[in-house]
Amino acid sequence: MYLDFYGLKEPPFNVTPDPHFLYFSRNHQEAYDLILYGIRHRKGFIELTGEVGSGKTTLLRAITGDLPHTGALRFLQHDNRESSKPLRIGYVPQKVEIDATSPTTVLDLFAAALARWPVWLGPRAAARGRTREALALVGAEPLMHRKLAEISIGQLQRVFLALALVPVPELLLLDEPVAGVDRAGTRLFYQTVSRMRTEFDLSILLVSHDLTAAAAVADRMILLNRTILCDGRPREVLLNPLIRDTFGFGFTPEELPPQRGPAIPFAHHGRRSAGAGEATP
Amino acid sequence: MMPLWSTLVSGLPFEWAQYAFMQNALLAVLLVTPLLALLGCLVINHQMAFLSEAIGHSTLTGLALGVLLGLREPLAAVIGFAALLGILVVLLRRHSAVSSDTAIALMMACTVSLGVVLLSRGGGFARYSRYLIGDILTISPAEIASLAALLALVLAVWLRWFNPLFFVHLNRTLAASRGLGVKRMEASFTVIVAVVVAVAMPWVGLLVINAMLILPAAAARNLAGNTRQYTLLAVTLGMASGLLGLLTSYYGNTATGATIALWASGFFALSMLLRRR
Numbered sequence: 001m002y003l004d005f006y007g008l009k010e011p012p013f014n015v016t017p018d019p020h021f022l023y024f025s026r027n028h029q030e031a032y033d034l035i036l037y038g039i040r041h042r043k044g045f046i047e048l049t050g051e052v053g054s055g056k057t058t059l060l061r062a063i064t065g066d067l068p069h070t071g072a073l074r075f076l077q078h079d080n081r082e083s084s085k086p087l088r089i090g091y092v093p094q095k096v097e098i099d100a101t102s103p104t105t106v107l108d109l110f111a112a113a114l115a116r117w118p119v120w121l122g123p124r125a126a127a128r129g130r131t132r133e134a135l136a137l138v139g140a141e142p143l144m145h146r147k148l149a150e151i152s153i154g155q156l157q158r159v160f161l162a163l164a165l166v167p168v169p170e171l172l173l174l175d176e177p178v179a180g181v182d183r184a185g186t187r188l189f190y191q192t193v194s195r196m197r198t199e200f201d202l203s204i205l206l207v208s209h210d211l212t213a214a215a216a217v218a219d220r221m222i223l224l225n226r227t228i229l230c231d232g233r234p235r236e237v238l239l240n241p242l243i244r245d246t247f248g249f250g251f252t253p254e255e256l257p258p259q260r261g262p263a264i265p266f267a268h269h270g271r272r273s274a275g276a277g278e279a280t281p
Numbered sequence: 282m283m284p285l286w287s288t289l290v291s292g293l294p295f296e297w298a299q300y301a302f303m304q305n306a307l308l309a310v311l312l313v314t315p316l317l318a319l320l321g322c323l324v325i326n327h328q329m330a331f332l333s334e335a336i337g338h339s340t341l342t343g344l345a346l347g348v349l350l351g352l353r354e355p356l357a358a359v360i361g362f363a364a365l366l367g368i369l370v371v372l373l374r375r376h377s378a379v380s381s382d383t384a385i386a387l388m389m390a391c392t393v394s395l396g397v398v399l400l401s402r403g404g405g406f407a408r409y410s411r412y413l414i415g416d417i418l419t420i421s422p423a424e425i426a427s428l429a430a431l432l433a434l435v436l437a438v439w440l441r442w443f444n445p446l447f448f449v450h451l452n453r454t455l456a457a458s459r460g461l462g463v464k465r466m467e468a469s470f471t472v473i474v475a476v477v478v479a480v481a482m483p484w485v486g487l488l489v490i491n492a493m494l495i496l497p498a499a500a501a502r503n504l505a506g507n508t509r510q511y512t513l514l515a516v517t518l519g520m521a522s523g524l525l526g527l528l529t530s531y532y533g534n535t536a537t538g539a540t541i542a543l544w545a546s547g548f549f550a551l552s553m554l555l556r557r558r
Contacts, residue, residue: 118444
């Protein structure tokens, strides 16, 4: 009856949001700007986390250009001016459903993305070479002639990581990349990401609700709940009481991996920054 | 071209090879089966088997509209309507809460009944039954030329744009992140399917055209180890079914389109038995 009373066309509270109610709010915009700031200044490996419905996907879609928003994504050059070219993004998707009967091989996937020579005539030597090189980066050359439908999810995600690295991107976007991957596979995945990062000097934005998996390798963690709740080094964010408020469970210092690297000075006012020692200027 | 072809075929030591209609039909079959099989590979990759079925059925309404408008050649109306319907389904899929198979089933029911109602006014539907079961034995050299042109066109598109068409089905966001126009690719592919189905429909018959589109590729999927084998096997199986179907329909005096579809079903069953793993 509240439908009539309020003049609504459908019940306003659903578990899954209707996509046409997704919009880019001021808070999203603010969070987006902040993340852009981080990416522009090449602040390394950022993990974006938060509950279901906290706006992770909305932000991600804004970055890939699916949602309208203000502010273009560009890198700062050394002279501190924005580069004129749009950012080259390497994207690793969430678990991709592969039809069990699909004959598509790993090589077919790469050849279709990298070369113009049609895959149905058989990939040429150049495409094979580039595929082998890319797969070698993530230690997946033996998978080259396997079908996508035959390999494990962990292997598949490493293949997609290798694909995202050719051509070498400026920003690597990881969208829940280890959903459905077992523990060993997850560790291997993040080790590989971490190695690629130092090798290619990548900015990485990881979107994940898995709090601890990437904590050992990420430089910075941003806790999102429609706006940025908490931002800092992973260990500090994870020890912040806000984590318990948001997720209903917390961590003790002993459970967490030691902090890697120096503190990140991060200039932003009016937001709660994690870690008392990391006062914002 | 045609005289050369008839001399070539009539050199074969068979009775059927001496008839002009069989020479024409043979050439038409050898053009239309690889065309449909090539398309079928991507239709299955894109999980559009049901959509292509609906497009096939919608050609009946296109035909009816063409006849109503008094067009002497209703083919243009058929192609236009099929392409329109294809795009409508793509849009419905993207923008509505109706699940895509429900949306397609709805469209199929509407267009088929509308087509039958329009064409059966005054009790004259029998004249159009050739569109249902196909009539490849009456194909003329000019119509064969249009099939050949279509095959050449599809081959050209397959040489230039196969990779992006192939890539978009894997993951839309991934394709978009690599700078591919996902919507444009999806729409173009649907239009290509609509055009080919509309042009081939009078010869193959709308009841079995989807079988010839899907079955060779589905059989090849069971046997192929990569995309090249998949495509080449599908084309080979499609042409083999076409050839065997044409000849058995000649000797058994049956409808050619359906006989070809039966052979394709046979190959599919065989591929299930031979399937690896």
